[in-house]
Amino acid sequence: MxxxxxxxxxxxxxxxxxxxxxxxxxxxxxxxxxxxxxxxxxxxxxxxxxLRNFVDLFAEHAFVNWYGNSLLIAGLASAAAIFISMLAAYAFSRMRFRGRRVGLLSLLMIQMFPQFLAVVTIYLMFTTITDLWPAVGFNTAWGLILLYLGGALGVNTWLMKGFFDTVPKELDESATMDGASHAQAFFRIILPLVTPIIAVTGLLVFIATINEFLLANVFLTDTEAKTLSVGLYGLLGGESRNTNFGIFCAGSLLTAIPTVLVFQFLQRYIVSGLTAGSVKG
Amino acid sequence: MAGKAATPLLDRGGREASDEVPRPPRSVGLGGQIGKIVALSVTVALAVWAAFPLVQQRQWLGLGIEIAVVAVICYVYLSPRRVPTKYLLPGTLLLIAFQVVPVLYTVGTAVTNFGDGHRGSKAEAVVAIQTSSVTRVAGSTEYALSVATRGTAGTGPLVFLLVDPAGAAFVGDADGLRPLSGATVNGGRVTAAEGYSLLNIGQAAARGPEVTEFTVPTDRGAIRAQGISAAYEGQAGRLYDADCDCVRETATGAVWRADDDEGVFVNDVGERLAQGWKVNVGFANFTRIVTDGAVAGPFAGILVWNLAFAAGSALGTFALGLLCALALHSPKLRGRRIYQILLILPYAMPSFAMLLIWRDIFNTDFGLLNRMLDLDVDWFGGTWSARIAVILVQLWLGYPYMFLVATGALQAIPKEVGEAARIDGAGAWQQFRRVTLPLLLVALSPLLISSFAFNFNNFTAIYLTTEGAPFPADNPGAGGTDLLITYMFRLAFDAQGAQYGFAAAISVVIFAIVAVISAVAFRRTRAQEEVYS
Known part of the structure; x- marks a missing residue:
């Protein structure tokens, strides 16, 4: 009993x-x-x-392109987003300057305005951009990465700042006393100590980006330029919803592979990073 | 650091302080310097590359902004001061370009009637009205047509290269007709032109519908294609008359007067022309949310369900995740690791795909659920079954993450706290209710709030499953599982005519609601003071 x-x-x-x-x-x-x-x-x-569904997926659809696009976009966007928000978190955590409080609050507010609500504006904006610089316009990975990076500062900075705050200030202060510049104090002293939160944020951004559907759906219309989410969604469109289901499921399983690999790779940091980042203490 | 070349000129930071305490000279890392120079050079090179199209298309405002941005970047990174700005600038620039500007523009749109039929300026509306009324009349000028483009043959924007009966060559596009220089006219038609690539017959035929739609506005009417090798200048049946600020139909004498408050041409009996223009309508879009019965009725209902959905998803995933975390948080439990791995598998699956798969599990005709249980239930047909279904799907997608977080938070609570409570005579439930849960909530409430804010606008959760269904027969625009954001999306991109201005107004209201709720919630948690410290 x-x-x-x-x-x-x-x-x-x-x-x-x-x-x-x-x-x-x-x-x-x-x-x-x-x-x-x-x-x-x-x-x-x-x-x-x-394995016919898997074979069909590769033979009849541009699955390899979609996979490559997704990996490229999610990989580059999350790496760049981490770098950008890491820098901002360091400034918010270690420096005192005018507008710091306002800056932190506005980051919180701006990300509550869902970027998707502005989709009409974003569409109009990128119509102009495509006209001027086709290299970063519609149907390019670069344009979509830039668009995603607009949201990089949002939640990640808060998450990272919470973790940075737990690293004792004395460490970088003593490094500064010894003559290290602010950049050296950051890259050589702080950065090695905050790898858990970098790993966790990286995972979160990677998963969010590889799953992103709405903006990508507006942005990528050429078959070859699509990402996994847009491409696979197209498989179930219209009449083919019943017939393509097996192929769709095969594609979904293959889509999970990068996420699982990243997860495995970062696993040892995950639990500690997730909690410590949510709030200091 | 490899190089110790501490040149006094490049010494940065803390000059004032060095008067008080003698310090060793700052070692400005050579690697850092090189990195900075390379990064700035790349920025400048990119800026030069980006400037060419701007100059070419005479976008002086854009060029001005670009130069200003590059100047700010160079100033910030070359000056030894403004250290915080050095760290904040990259993210802030991207944030401004791709979030702040679109959001502000959306807010600006909320006080206009922007949408289908109200897209451009009044002058553009007049051109559209005149060109769309063009008919071919006796004695129209005939042109020999060559279809061309400035871009690629398949997708580039079209232009018409025209040769009139006198042999003069013109180029025509949506901006009008201009003389064409540098063209080779052969056999009465343009066969080559500098800066344009001509479409061959196959390419032009492939874009036939576009060619037929294409109009070149002129003073008397417009030039339209007939087939792909001839064009004519037709006469506009309806002409704008600046004296009376109205549009007059030449044949019948009917008159539509401009209404500058609404941005339309309207006749005496209130009939409007389809093409209007964008005007400022003040707060009309906002008052419409409250006063228009067809909008206000569903709006209140949707808002209540939206709050329930967001709270249900956030609290449900949290409760379920916490329950699992508590259950598995025991050293005595064997196979804990296996449980953990299997439990968080949903988190690794692509969420967009799993939403679609859940949708098909609930499918009436082919769905797994109906076949397994031998039922014939239309799950998304009833309001409540559909609502329960979408929340269930959200639970499945969200609880593994909450489980991970709660596990971590439990591990962070020192064992002594629980032991102390037990010694003081607390039972298991009391210990959880009075000690563990409050501690967990302090750590996790910011996460709960952001989960609420996220789910409040969780567009994909609805769009990829029910698409807002079921729709009541009397109002096919607002469904039983519609969130405000999916409702807004339908208004904005409706097949009956997009209403961007009105949709933007709803966006602003959504934003206000989420912001107020989150602000109140944040105030109630202690998170704020800790975070600002």
Whole structure:
């Protein structure tokens, strides 16, 4: 009886949660392996085994392009976003200057205005940009990366600043006393100590970017320029919703791979980074 | 650092302070210097590259802004002062360009009638009215037409290269007709022209509908294509008359007068011409949210559901994540690691794809749920079943993240706190309710607030699943699971005619609601004081 009270209920909750978590994923795997490849013939557990859906995905659609675009955009955008917000977090955490409080508050406010609400304006803006500089206009990775970087300062800076605050000030102060410049104090003293939060923010931005659908959908209309989210969404459009389901599920599984890899790679930082960043203390 | 070349000229920072305490000379790292020079050079090179198209298209304002931005960048990074600015500038510039400017422009749009039929200036509306009324009349001038473009043959903007009966060559586009120099006229038509690439017959035919739609406005009417090798100058059936500020139909004498308050041409019986122009309408869009019955009714209902959805998603994922974290937070539990990995798998799956898959799980005809349970339920057909379904999907997507965060927060609470409570006689529940939960909430409430703010505007959660369904028969514009943002999206991009101005007004209201709720919530948490310290 005491086992039930001590440990048993924990297993019960754990198993229920795992079932809830896994049920749609098992369905995706089953549908991806389903020889018929339609929604109506896909069962929860696999009824057959074929790799045809995967083969079709590569043969009939520009999946390789989409994959490359997604990796390029998510990789570059998250790296650049981390760098930018890292710098800003350092300034907010370590320096006292006029407008600091206002700056922090406005960062919070501006990101509450969903960038998506301004989608009409963004569209008009990039129509002009495409006209002037096609290299960073519609249907280019560079333009979309720039657009994503507009939001880089938002939540990441707050998250990082919270973590930076936990690093004792004395460390960089003594480095400054020894003659280090502010840049050296940051890159050589602080940065090595805050890798957990850098890893976590990197993961969050990467996942958010690779999943981003709305702006990318407006931005990328050429088949070859699409990202995974836009391309896969197109597979289920109109009449093909039932017939392309297997291919879609195969694509979704392959899309999860980069995320899982990044996750594995950064795993040891994740739990400590997530909590310590949320609020100092 | 490799180089110790501390030249006094490049010495930076803290000059004032060095009077008091003698310090070793600042070592300005050689690597840092080189990096800075390279970065600034690249910036300047990019700016020069970007300047050419601006000069070419005579965008002097754009050029001015660009020069100012580059000047600010160079000043900030070359001056030894303004150290905080050095760190804040890159993010701030991007923030201004791609968030602040669009947001301000959207807010500006909210006080206009911008939308389909009200896109441009009055002059543009007049041109549109005149060109769309063009008909071919006897004695119209005929031109030999060559379709060309300044860009690529497949997608570049079209221009008409025309040769009139007298043999003179012209170029015509949406701005009007201009003489064309540097063209080779062969057999009565343009066969080559400097700066233009001519479309061959196949390419022109492929863009046939565009060619047919294309009009070159002229004083008397407009030039339109007939086929892909001939064009004619037609006469406008409706002409603008500046004296009466009205549009007159030549054949019937009917008159539409300009109404500068509404930005339309309207006749005596109140009929409007389709092409209007953009005018400032003040707060009309905002008052419409409150006064227009067709808008105000659904708006209140949607707002209530939107609040419930955001609160339900944020609190639901938090509660579920916390429950799992508590259950798995025990050293006695075997297989804890396995549980954790399997539990957070949904977080690794691409969320856009999983939303679509959930949508298809709930599908009436082919969906997994109906087939497994042998039901024939239209899950997204009933308001409440659809609402429960979308919240369930949000729970599935969101709780692994909350689980991760809550696990971390639990680990951060010192064991002694729990032990102390137990010694003081607290039961397991009391210990959780009075000690663990308050500590967790201090750490996690900022996260809860931002989760609420995010879900309040969670467009994809609805757009990729129910698309707002079910829609009541009497108001097909506002569905049972619509959030304000999906409702706004439908207004803005409606097939019946986009109403950007009105949609922008709703955006501003949404922003105000979220901002007020978040501000109040933040004030109630202690997070604020800690963060500003």
């Amino acid at each position: 005491s086992w039930v009270k001590q440990v048993g209920w924990r297993h019960l909750v754990g198993i229920t949660a795992v079932l809830f978590s896994l049920f749609p994923i098992v369905f995706v795997v089953s549908a991806a392996l389903n020889p018929l490849g339609t929604l109506s013939s896909s069962e929860l557990l696999p009824t057959g085994f074929t």
